[in-house]
Amino acid sequence: MCPVHFSRRVERLRPSSIREMMAIAKQLGTEGVTVYELNMGQPDIEGIPVFSEAITERVKDRHCYYSPFWGENFLRESYAKYLNHYFDRRGVKHLIVEKENVIVTVGASQALCNTFLALCDPGDEILCIEPFFPVYPGFLGVAEGILRTVPTYAEEDFVLPPFERLEMYITPRTRGILFNSPNNPSGKIFTSKEVTRLAKLALKYDLWIIADEVYREMIFGENEAFSLLQVDLSPDEMEKFKHRAIVIDSASKSFALTGTRIGFVVSRPEIIEKIALINAHTIASVSDVIQYGVAKAYEHVLEDPMFFQEMRKTYRERLHAALESVKEFFPGVIAPRPDGAFYLMLQFPEVDDISEYAMFLLKNFKLDNETVAIAPAAGFYQTPGRGKNEVRLALVVDPEKIRRAIFLMRKAWDEFADFLKSQGRGFSPKDNRLGGKSKSDREEVNY
Amino acid sequence: MCPVHFSRRVERLRPSSIREMMAIAKQLGTEGVTVYELNMGQPDIEGIPVFSEAITERVKDRHCYYSPFWGENFLRESYAKYLNHYFDRRGVKHLIVEKENVIVTVGASQALCNTFLALCDPGDEILCIEPFFPVYPGFLGVAEGILRTVPTYAEEDFVLPPFERLEMYITPRTRGILFNSPNNPSGKIFTSKEVTRLAKLALKYDLWIIADEVYREMIFGENEAFSLLQVDLSPDEMEKFKHRAIVIDSASKSFALTGTRIGFVVSRPEIIEKIALINAHTIASVSDVIQYGVAKAYEHVLEDPMFFQEMRKTYRERLHAALESVKEFFPGVIAPRPDGAFYLMLQFPEVDDISEYAMFLLKNFKLDNETVAIAPAAGFYQTPGRGKNEVRLALVVDPEKIRRAIFLMRKAWDEFADFLKSQGRGFSPKDNRLGGKSKSDREEVNY
Numbered sequence: 001m002c003p004v005h006f007s008r009r010v011e012r013l014r015p016s017s018i019r020e021m022m023a024i025a026k027q028l029g030t031e032g033v034t035v036y037e038l039n040m041g042q043p044d045i046e047g048i049p050v051f052s053e054a055i056t057e058r059v060k061d062r063h064c065y066y067s068p069f070w071g072e073n074f075l076r077e078s079y080a081k082y083l084n085h086y087f088d089r090r091g092v093k094h095l096i097v098e099k100e101n102v103i104v105t106v107g108a109s110q111a112l113c114n115t116f117l118a119l120c121d122p123g124d125e126i127l128c129i130e131p132f133f134p135v136y137p138g139f140l141g142v143a144e145g146i147l148r149t150v151p152t153y154a155e156e157d158f159v160l161p162p163f164e165r166l167e168m169y170i171t172p173r174t175r176g177i178l179f180n181s182p183n184n185p186s187g188k189i190f191t192s193k194e195v196t197r198l199a200k201l202a203l204k205y206d207l208w209i210i211a212d213e214v215y216r217e218m219i220f221g222e223n224e225a226f227s228l229l230q231v232d233l234s235p236d237e238m239e240k241f242k243h244r245a246i247v248i249d250s251a252s253k254s255f256a257l258t259g260t261r262i263g264f265v266v267s268r269p270e271i272i273e274k275i276a277l278i279n280a281h282t283i284a285s286v287s288d289v290i291q292y293g294v295a296k297a298y299e300h301v302l303e304d305p306m307f308f309q310e311m312r313k314t315y316r317e318r319l320h321a322a323l324e325s326v327k328e329f330f331p332g333v334i335a336p337r338p339d340g341a342f343y344l345m346l347q348f349p350e351v352d353d354i355s356e357y358a359m360f361l362l363k364n365f366k367l368d369n370e371t372v373a374i375a376p377a378a379g380f381y382q383t384p385g386r387g388k389n390e391v392r393l394a395l396v397v398d399p400e401k402i403r404r405a406i407f408l409m410r411k412a413w414d415e416f417a418d419f420l421k422s423q424g425r426g427f428s429p430k431d432n433r434l435g436g437k438s439k440s441d442r443e444e445v446n447y
Numbered sequence: 448m449c450p451v452h453f454s455r456r457v458e459r460l461r462p463s464s465i466r467e468m469m470a471i472a473k474q475l476g477t478e479g480v481t482v483y484e485l486n487m488g489q490p491d492i493e494g495i496p497v498f499s500e501a502i503t504e505r506v507k508d509r510h511c512y513y514s515p516f517w518g519e520n521f522l523r524e525s526y527a528k529y530l531n532h533y534f535d536r537r538g539v540k541h542l543i544v545e546k547e548n549v550i551v552t553v554g555a556s557q558a559l560c561n562t563f564l565a566l567c568d569p570g571d572e573i574l575c576i577e578p579f580f581p582v583y584p585g586f587l588g589v590a591e592g593i594l595r596t597v598p599t600y601a602e603e604d605f606v607l608p609p610f611e612r613l614e615m616y617i618t619p620r621t622r623g624i625l626f627n628s629p630n631n632p633s634g635k636i637f638t639s640k641e642v643t644r645l646a647k648l649a650l651k652y653d654l655w656i657i658a659d660e661v662y663r664e665m666i667f668g669e670n671e672a673f674s675l676l677q678v679d680l681s682p683d684e685m686e687k688f689k690h691r692a693i694v695i696d697s698a699s700k701s702f703a704l705t706g707t708r709i710g711f712v713v714s715r716p717e718i719i720e721k722i723a724l725i726n727a728h729t730i731a732s733v734s735d736v737i738q739y740g741v742a743k744a745y746e747h748v749l750e751d752p753m754f755f756q757e758m759r760k761t762y763r764e765r766l767h768a769a770l771e772s773v774k775e776f777f778p779g780v781i782a783p784r785p786d787g788a789f790y791l792m793l794q795f796p797e798v799d800d801i802s803e804y805a806m807f808l809l810k811n812f813k814l815d816n817e818t819v820a821i822a823p824a825a826g827f828y829q830t831p832g833r834g835k836n837e838v839r840l841a842l843v844v845d846p847e848k849i850r851r852a853i854f855l856m857r858k859a860w861d862e863f864a865d866f867l868k869s870q871g872r873g874f875s876p877k878d879n880r881l882g883g884k885s886k887s888d889r890e891e892v893n894y
Contacts, residue, residue, distance in 0.1 A: 004690055006721050007590065010565045013724045019516070046509035055506045055736070062493035064706030069466070106553055109731035117589060118457045122569060138728035142564060143454065243451055259511030259735035274453050277460045281585035282729065284556035287737050288706035289502070 009144050016134045017355070018375045024362045025373040033366060036405035038393040039373040041184065041253065041342065045314065048255040048307070054296035058289050067285035069276040071104025075291045078298040079104075079264055083249075085302055086216070087230065095229045095242065100269045103276055104262065104286050108214045108250035111263040113139040114278040115246060118271070119208055120145035124175040126210075129160065131387065133184050133212070134379035148174070149382040154336045154347065158188040166201050176208030177201060182215040182225050185345055185380045185392040187338020189219075192226045199231045202244050209241075214250040214263075215341040217308045220319055223339055229266070243268050251294045253342075254308070262286065262294045315342050321399030325406035330413075344393045345377060351389040357416050358391060364419070365412040372405045372412070456591050463581045464802070465822045471809045472820040480813060483852035485840040486820040488631065488700065488789065492761065495702040495754070501743035505736050514732035516723040518551025522738045525745040526551075526711055530696075532749055533663070534677065542676045542689065547716045550723055551709065551733050555661045555697035558710040560586040561725040562693060565718070566655055567592035571622040573657075576607065578834065580631050580659070581826035595621070596829040601783045601794065605635040613648050623655030624648060629662040629672050632792055632827045632839040634785020636666075639673045646678045649691050656688075661697040661710075662788040664755045667766055672787055676713070690715050698741045700789075701755070709733065709741045762789050768846030772853035777860075791840045792824060798836040804863050805838060811866070812859040819852045819859070 018039055025035040070076070076099035087094035105111040120126065122144035128136055130149040137147040150169050152158040160166070177198050181190040190198075195211070202209035211228035219225065228247050247266040252258040265275055279285070301307045319337075322344050326335045334347040348354055355376035365371050377390035395402065465486055472482040517523070523546035534541035552558040567573065569591035575583055577596040584594040597616050599605040607613070624645050628637040637645075642658070649656035658675035666672065675694050694713040699705040712722050726732070748754045766784075769791050773782045781794040795801055802823035812818050824837035842849065 004718075006565055007568050007571075009568075009590075010721045010724055013728055015516075015724065015727060019727070023515075040513070042513055044510075047511055049509060052506040052509050056503045059499040059502045059740075062496060062499050063491075064494055064704055066487070066489055066705050068470075069462075106730040106733075110729055113729045118453055121454050121456075122591075124454075135728060135731075142725065142728050143456075144569075257511055258513050259732075261730065261732065261734045271451075274457050277457055277462065278589065280462060280466070281460055281582060281589050282557055282560045283553040283708065284582075285706075285708065286553075287708045287734055290734055290737065293506075 034370040050300040051293045055293040069280040075295040076102040078295040082298040108263040116143040118274040129179040131380035160194040180212040182340025189339040318395040329410035481817040497747040498740040502740040516727040522742040523549040525742040529745040555710040563590040565721040575625040578827035607641040627659040629787025636786040765842040776857035
């Protein structure tokens with residue numbers, strides 16, 4: 001092989017460890033092992049039926065065409081209607097969204113990446129609330145931007161720091177603020193006060209503010225997510241805010257259609273126009289067939305308000321099963337109850353690096369030819385050392401499987417402890433370390 | 448509106464004029480005007496039937512999943528088989544392609560853009576043979592690279608300059624060479640000598656060499672395209688060349704599936720791995736449903752070698768109709784016969800700027816409520832002044848419509864001349880300027 005060199009940007013990118021776990025899990029699958037894949041936000045539930053029906057109908061006419069850079073108007077319209085309806089049904093004030101405010105992308109991934117490509121020059125910084133979806137730094141890295149993070153802590157309910165503390169993170173290169181609510185991985189829902197605080201920070205420092213709201217419909221409790229589009233400001237502030245606010249969304253989680261790859265950016269038309277230019281010079285357009293199917297999904301939920309209620313019920317049952325099983329099998333593990341999204345974070349007190357255990361599960365453990373894939377949480381943090389004793393479970397399988405998976409995790413944990421002992425290393429989880437008390441009521445497994 | 452600023456890269460991007468024409472044409476369509484859309488490479492023919500059948504079958508199972516970053520193995524395998532088979536059927540020596548050499552992208556657009564993102568730092572240059580597909584500078588511009596061009600001329604059959612002339616275009620920032628064969632817009636097929644010359648240039652200056660081969664199957668005459676994968680070199684040279692060669696392909700033109708958005712990069716696994724990292728951080732993955740349908744299309748043509756023969760026949764009939772009509776209605780226009788792809792370039796002698804005529808067709812002309820959209824060719828060139836008296840016709844409708852369109856173009860031309868006269872401006876095409884002799888036999892309308 002001759003020495004070749006690639007771009008600096010690609011040399012800086014790293015594959016997400018979650019996807020590495022996925023590759024090992026898939027390999028085990030082909031070897032006949034049953035792997036409970038709690039490592040990825042890939043629900044096992046069936047996609048919304050109307051999608052399949054619409055696609056089948058659409059491909060009967062055997063013509064397919066390039067779409068406009070900004071997506072098909074029928075999808076932009078259906079999505080805008082859905083979004084307005086979402087707020088109106090809850091009786092909350094919001095910015096009204098029309099098709100001119102919407103651009104269709106290849107999932108929320110490309111929505112974020114192309115937004116960064118439109119906003120950031122190399123070296124520009126985006127301030128992101130930690131913990132965060134691990135691919136954010138890479139999405140920004142394609143534009144050669146740099147992610148800076150504001151840490152928040154489970155012990156403090158992931159509460160956003162006060163304005164003055166947030167200001168300390170702003171540098172001359174800061175171009176925008178990014179947050180994800182409901183949050184992957186923590187399940188945190190940013191309150192109206194917190195979202196408004198971020199909006200005011202953006203106004204004061206003339207920053208973009210980007211809200212990743214792909215889990216809007218996934219709510220465990222009574223509190224709905226507070227959208228960036230709901231921020232209430234004075235007319236003067238609003239005029240400026242409107243031109244700075246960007247919302248990211250996706251059909252992947254809402255309709256269990258992860259593989260379809262349809263996402264959205266919602267913003268002012270002059271911003272949409274710039275992102276459309278990036279679309280034009282990256283993908284040209286999004287698959288017209290798929291756009292048709294997804295438009296029908298959004299139209300469907302306008303007429304069937306129970307659709308998302310049913311989905312919430314499904315995920316609530318899964319969360320209940322997970323919390324109960326954690327209480328039973330890992331009584332000393334801290335499991336903060338999430339408010340939204342569909343993940344559960346587990347904190348293993350006094351463990352140095354949980355990733356070895358996650359790998360042990362896949363590589364050294366099997367019970368009745370079954371094991372579990374989980375996501376070590378270090379990738380959700382950028383602050384050095386954070387997340388090393390945490391894992392994220394994706395609640396993407398049914399309650400029975402979740403219970404079985406957590407039971408298997410415990411069995412593996414005991415074997416893992418023995419294995420470490422045999423090497424004369426580390427802690428012994430059997431020896432009471434997992435029996436410790438969790439730090440606050442909130443962190444108790446109290447669902 | 449408050450003043451906002453965007454990234455430098457997006458401020459440099461310009462929408463392709465072809466797509467601007469498309470927007471006007473679509474608008475006229477909604478107003479009930481019949482527009483013969485010869486402005487875009489968007490065939491009117493039906494997509495391959497097996498695609499629709501496969502998609503219908505696939506969505507019956509209502510699960511859809513994230514694909515690997517590099518695409519589904521079944522599609523990478525089908526495509527690799529198709530490509531090897533393409534060469535083997537013709538009995539030509541070629542680099543053997545396996546699934547590890549293939550990555551799936553959102554069309555050839557993203558294949559090119561993500562390749563540039565993986566190879567080029569800001570300010571790096573790619574040397575491209577002119578004329579070229581107008582979006583190339585923008586694909587490269589997303590990576591903040593710069594396209595430099597080597598002009599070739601219709602009057603010289605678009606022959607590639609000799610090695611020593613090509614060398615003069617290399618600068619310290621040159622990172623790669625890009626060419627498109629069969630060429631959009633010229634229809635030129637680069638000969639084995641020309642492709643080999645480019646390969647040797649890449650070897651001498653340690654450059655990437657990228658061949659856009661999306662029109663491989665669209666051949667008008669006897670000469671097949673000579674693929675970059677066919678270059679014959681000494682074993683030492685080959686060892687180096689292999690790690691520098693990148694082929695771009697797409698299902699869009701081959702199967703009349705432009706709207707599906709499936710493309711490919713073919714290269715060494717270590718290069719594919721880098722492009723996969725870019726995929727991971729831009730789109731995450733390509734739609735799994737669509738990949739399934741396109742895999743079936745590639746499998747189908749392995750068993751039905753007549754499929755592409757039939758398609759060639761269709762385009763040959765269209766070209767014949769176009770050349771005959773040009774001879775009849777525009778006897779003084781130069782129309783070099785293309786060897787491949789599905790476009791026809793028309794050069795209007797002594798016209799200063801043909802784009803005004805193209806716009807006149809859409810905005811000021813109608814006959815029986817019909818008109819024609821064409822692509823002014825300036826966008827296919829970067830050398831100042833080139834292409835200003837040329838238009839490109841895409842042969843994407845049936846012969847009867849092509850004849851009607853060219854007849855309408857002539858009627859519009861006469862009105863356009865009268866319009867210019869009435870303004871006391873410019874040439875008068877009726878007054879013999881279009882009756883001039885074309886410059887060589889080759890440029891005669893002699894099909």
